[in-house]
Amino acid sequence: MTAPAETSIAGALAWARKRIPPNEARLLLRHICRASAAHLAAWPEEILPADQWESFQHIIGHRAAGEPVAYLLGEREFYGRTFQVNASVLIPRPETELLVELAVAHFGAAHRPKVLELGTGSGILAITLALELDQPEIVASDISRDALAVATSNALRFGVGIAFLWSDWYSLLKREDRFQLILSNPPYILENDPHLTQGDLRFEPLAALASGRDGLRGLSAIITGAGGHLDKGGWLFLEHGYNQAPLVRCLLADAGFERIASWKDMSGIERVSAGRWPG
Numbered sequence: 001m002t003a004p005a006e007t008s009i010a011g012a013l014a015w016a017r018k019r020i021p022p023n024e025a026r027l028l029l030r031h032i033c034r035a036s037a038a039h040l041a042a043w044p045e046e047i048l049p050a051d052q053w054e055s056f057q058h059i060i061g062h063r064a065a066g067e068p069v070a071y072l073l074g075e076r077e078f079y080g081r082t083f084q085v086n087a088s089v090l091i092p093r094p095e096t097e098l099l100v101e102l103a104v105a106h107f108g109a110a111h112r113p114k115v116l117e118l119g120t121g122s123g124i125l126a127i128t129l130a131l132e133l134d135q136p137e138i139v140a141s142d143i144s145r146d147a148l149a150v151a152t153s154n155a156l157r158f159g160v161g162i163a164f165l166w167s168d169w170y171s172l173l174k175r176e177d178r179f180q181l182i183l184s185n186p187p188y189i190l191e192n193d194p195h196l197t198q199g200d201l202r203f204e205p206l207a208a209l210a211s212g213r214d215g216l217r218g219l220s221a222i223i224t225g226a227g228g229h230l231d232k233g234g235w236l237f238l239e240h241g242y243n244q245a246p247l248v249r250c251l252l253a254d255a256g257f258e259r260i261a262s263w264k265d266m267s268g269i270e271r272v273s274a275g276r277w278p279g
Contacts (some may be wrong), residue, residue, distance in 0.1 A: 014068055015060075088149070089121040089146075099237055119142055141166070180231055184239070220251055245271075252274075256277075
């Protein structure tokens, strides 16, 4: 179906609804027009300027091809705040908020806790903790320079000071660097998992999703190296796959952690596991 040469708000939405869900069409039109939902509802007969109509057709084409809404908008909400995202980083997901809740519950009363986030991506965890904890000292690392650029931009946006480090897990940390809390949402999907070719995952960075044949390569590396950078009594918190909690608990036990536990996300799935370094 050929798009008309010009159209109203109502016409543009009707055209888009033949290609994508109505709620997504409205959201993307608001983004293009920089208009509120109330404006779209109150002025359906308003004719779109030619440049906005062209941009809307373009963005609808990308969404119809499967490109995630978050990447098209350039942002996604996490823990009540809006963060910039692009195809260099994972799209924030609600279940990852559990990591923040647990960290705040454990360290909320501590003054200036030292925190390390591994694989920071867009920086949502490090930045949220910088805003939720009491003047924390936070180091956040990632092996992707493009991801670190996004994280740095988000940190500036929220006015928080975080030491971002280009590093493969612990590789560029100093031997004497110690933290009270290490946390990570690392890649944990099996490299041949069919879900990687479906939905939004098709467009997200593979290196931030898949981690070896069993999905445990990243988790194992983080757990194995954590003892060398945790204070005595420090904690390691890890997000993992829906069926990986028993394996992660075993890895934590083998590495010498104590008080090992797992927590369920909003869907009732064991999504985060943690352990305390002895001392």
